Amino acid sequence: MAHSLDVLALGNAIVDVLARTDDAFLSSQAVQKGAMQLIDEERAESLFAAMGPATVVSGGSAANTAVGAASLGARVGFVGKVRDDELGHLFRHDLQAVGIRYDTAAATDGPATARSFILVTPDGERTMNTYLGSCQTLGPDDVDEALVAASRIVYLEGYLWDPPAAKEAFRKAVAVAHRSGNQVAMTLSDPFCVGRYRAEFRELLREGSLDILFANQHELVSLYEAADEESAVAALRQEGVLGIVTRSSEGALVVSRDGVQSVPAFPVATVVDTTGAGDLFAAGFLAGLAAGRPHVDCLRLGALAAAEVISHLGARPQQDLAALARREGLLG
Amino acid sequence: MAHSLDVLALGNAIVDVLARTDDAFLSSQAVQKGAMQLIDEERAESLFAAMGPATVVSGGSAANTAVGAASLGARVGFVGKVRDDELGHLFRHDLQAVGIRYDTAAATDGPATARSFILVTPDGERTMNTYLGSCQTLGPDDVDEALVAASRIVYLEGYLWDPPAAKEAFRKAVAVAHRSGNQVAMTLSDPFCVGRYRAEFRELLREGSLDILFANQHELVSLYEAADEESAVAALRQEGVLGIVTRSSEGALVVSRDGVQSVPAFPVATVVDTTGAGDLFAAGFLAGLAAGRPHVDCLRLGALAAAEVISHLGARPQQDLAALARREGLLG
Numbered sequence: 171m172a173h174s175l176d177v178l179a180l181g182n183a184i185v186d187v188l189a190r191t192d193d194a195f196l197s198s199q200a201v202q203k204g205a206m207q208l209i210d211e212e213r214a215e216s217l218f219a220a221m222g223p224a225t226v227v228s229g230g231s232a233a234n235t236a237v238g239a240a241s242l243g244a245r246v247g248f249v250g251k252v253r254d255d256e257l258g259h260l261f262r263h264d265l266q267a268v269g270i271r272y273d274t275a276a277a278t279d280g281p282a283t284a285r286s287f288i289l290v291t292p293d294g295e296r297t298m299n300t301y302l303g304s305c306q307t308l309g310p311d312d313v314d315e316a317l318v319a320a321s322r323i324v325y326l327e328g329y330l331w332d333p334p335a336a337k338e339a340f341r342k343a344v345a346v347a348h349r350s351g352n353q354v355a356m357t358l359s360d361p362f363c364v365g366r367y368r369a370e371f372r373e374l375l376r377e378g379s380l381d382i383l384f385a386n387q388h389e390l391v392s393l394y395e396a397a398d399e400e401s402a403v404a405a406l407r408q409e410g411v412l413g414i415v416t417r418s419s420e421g422a423l424v425v426s427r428d429g430v431q432s433v434p435a436f437p438v439a440t441v442v443d444t445t446g447a448g449d450l451f452a453a454g455f456l457a458g459l460a461a462g463r464p465h466v467d468c469l470r471l472g473a474l475a476a477a478e479v480i481s482h483l484g485a486r487p488q489q490d491l492a493a494l495a496r497r498e499g500l501l502g
Numbered sequence: 503m504a505h506s507l508d509v510l511a512l513g514n515a516i517v518d519v520l521a522r523t524d525d526a527f528l529s530s531q532a533v534q535k536g537a538m539q540l541i542d543e544e545r546a547e548s549l550f551a552a553m554g555p556a557t558v559v560s561g562g563s564a565a566n567t568a569v570g571a572a573s574l575g576a577r578v579g580f581v582g583k584v585r586d587d588e589l590g591h592l593f594r595h596d597l598q599a600v601g602i603r604y605d606t607a608a609a610t611d612g613p614a615t616a617r618s619f620i621l622v623t624p625d626g627e628r629t630m631n632t633y634l635g636s637c638q639t640l641g642p643d644d645v646d647e648a649l650v651a652a653s654r655i656v657y658l659e660g661y662l663w664d665p666p667a668a669k670e671a672f673r674k675a676v677a678v679a680h681r682s683g684n685q686v687a688m689t690l691s692d693p694f695c696v697g698r699y700r701a702e703f704r705e706l707l708r709e710g711s712l713d714i715l716f717a718n719q720h721e722l723v724s725l726y727e728a729a730d731e732e733s734a735v736a737a738l739r740q741e742g743v744l745g746i747v748t749r750s751s752e753g754a755l756v757v758s759r760d761g762v763q764s765v766p767a768f769p770v771a772t773v774v775d776t777t778g779a780g781d782l783f784a785a786g787f788l789a790g791l792a793a794g795r796p797h798v799d800c801l802r803l804g805a806l807a808a809a810e811v812i813s814h815l816g817a818r819p820q821q822d823l824a825a826l827a828r829r830e831g832l833l834g
């Protein structure tokens with residue numbers, strides 16, 4: 171069938187509350203640098219009260235990917251749960267403003283729209299503390315079967331394993347996509363997320379639920395509990411999926427049974443905030459697939475989009491990614 | 503008496519919703535580039551729906567000045583009216599996070615916290631569309647006489663003439679400050695604001711309500727309906743106040759009966775967003791006064807703070823201004 175969307179992304183609908191800080195503050199708050207940890211509402215209040223002046227930008231891993239892919243010309247939809255509050259309104263606006271189809275009904279009661287308190291240290295590293303709020307009410311009823319069937323690729327985040335019913339939404343999307351002959355992509359999200367759900371994520375691969383897997387080197391090593399990155403990549407090659415492995419400043423790989431191809435990272439003058447680096451890499455790769463580009467060009471688009479997003483505060487692009495890509499000869 | 507605060511700032515409590523755009527969008531929305539215009543709630547909704555992805559950062563002219571002065575080591579308080587909603591909570595947090603005393607009770611009903619939709623063009627110019635929301639409920643009862651009496655300088659924004667009862671709060675603060683032997687500073691805010699309230703602003707000068715006046719060259723020319731900047735500066739010299747005149751990339755002047763001193767602008771690699779340039783200039787100048795520095799050093803501190811804020815999106819500093827000032831030898 172003809173697809174009306176290139177990518178339908180499913181993920182936690184989160185607004186990021188970013189503040190610059192230092193390592194001493196991370197220690198004083200007993201948060202693990204570089205990780206994403208889940209917090210409850212009370213902790214959210216106390217952490218917010220303690221942290222510095224904030225910049226608020228819509229976030230959410232799969233939503234960031236959706237925005238990046240749309241900015242690169244892909245036809246994109248999003249599924250995720252906000253509440254009908256001010257931050258939910260902001261989140262919806264920021265998707266629709268870049269032409270993303272986003273129809274998931276807002277919750278009209280229950281917890282507020284999710285927020286992630288992101289502490290950015292002078293080295294550009296981000297440490298995330300996420301209150302899942304209304305994301306906890308996402309369930310399979312929010313997955314529109316016709317929309318999944320009309321989407322060439324369904325893109326899912328590993329973080330969906332955290333809220334109670336979201337993995338059912340995830341599984342429903344997988345089933346409908348495959349029944350419709352469409353592809354399923356997933357990101358492993360975070361090494362700690364992999365630690366929480368390793369067995370289930372490996373089962374998703376084993377049972378053939380995934381066609382494309384995005385991971386960074388740490389997530390991949392955690393997934394296979396491998397001795398090193400090389401053996402983790404070797405294990406991934408045996409899964410029969412298209413694997414995309416990001417390696418921070420070392421660039422990225424595309425991995426399949428056929429072999430491994432790599433590209434270097436795109437140069438960045440100053441790394442301000444790494445929030446969204448992996449999300450935007452996935453955005454570039456997916457947009458490249460949608461445009462019918464070879465895999466190495468898809469990697470390059472990913473590297474380009476990631477470089478833009480780490481050069482400023484916040485995980486949503488601030489420059490016209492399509493114009494950047496055209497300048498690099500990566501989009502027509 | 504001993505002052506417990508160096509600066510008490512009174513102003514509209516506003517959260518900025520910033521988006522990058524182009525001149526064509528400004529034309530299509532019939533907004534005047536570079537100006538601040540007031541909009542109602544309906545227009546706020548339609549403009550937000552039409553504009554691009556947003557970055558949300560606390561703003562408000564006098565509040566920006568308060569934050570900058572506090573970041574430079576001054577003891578600062580703020581008076582302004584938010585509602586008890588999410589954006590009001592953010593606004594309050596962002597003042598308290600830098601150590602500003604902010605006790606004004608939030609409105610518990612009526613309009614939402616004010617927001618300014620700020621459109622930033624590729625040349626760095628900002629165009630502001632402000633929905634005053636809960637600022638419309640600020641009145642003289644919000645001015646704590648003891649706090650004004652304990653503040654060495656009360657700093658007021660011309661924009662306070664826009665909401666219905668805020669000018670009464672302004673006048674009360676002036677009366678209490680002068681009765682206590684303290685100083686009153688005012689910013690003219692915006693050339694269009696001067697156009698709306700020229701006669702009243704000139705009367706404030708004539709009647710001796712102001713000791714320090716901040717203005718940019720356009721506001722000053724408008725105030726005196728002068729033929730050029732030179733004659734406007736000459737008119738200001740006759741007022742018997744300490745005048746601080748900012749001149750964009752041409753630097754700034756301090757003007758009094760005794761003469762005129764000038765400093766150049768502080769160099770900036772790329773002007774990203776001019777929102778808050780004047781506010782942070784005032785912050786630097788006031789912090790210099792609080793630290794007992796000579797006027798020319800106060801101008802330099804203003805130029806430094808303004809340079810920091812125009813080098814990124816949003817009107818609140820993202821770097822440690824005191825550290826920058828120490829590096830330049832402007833603070834001990």
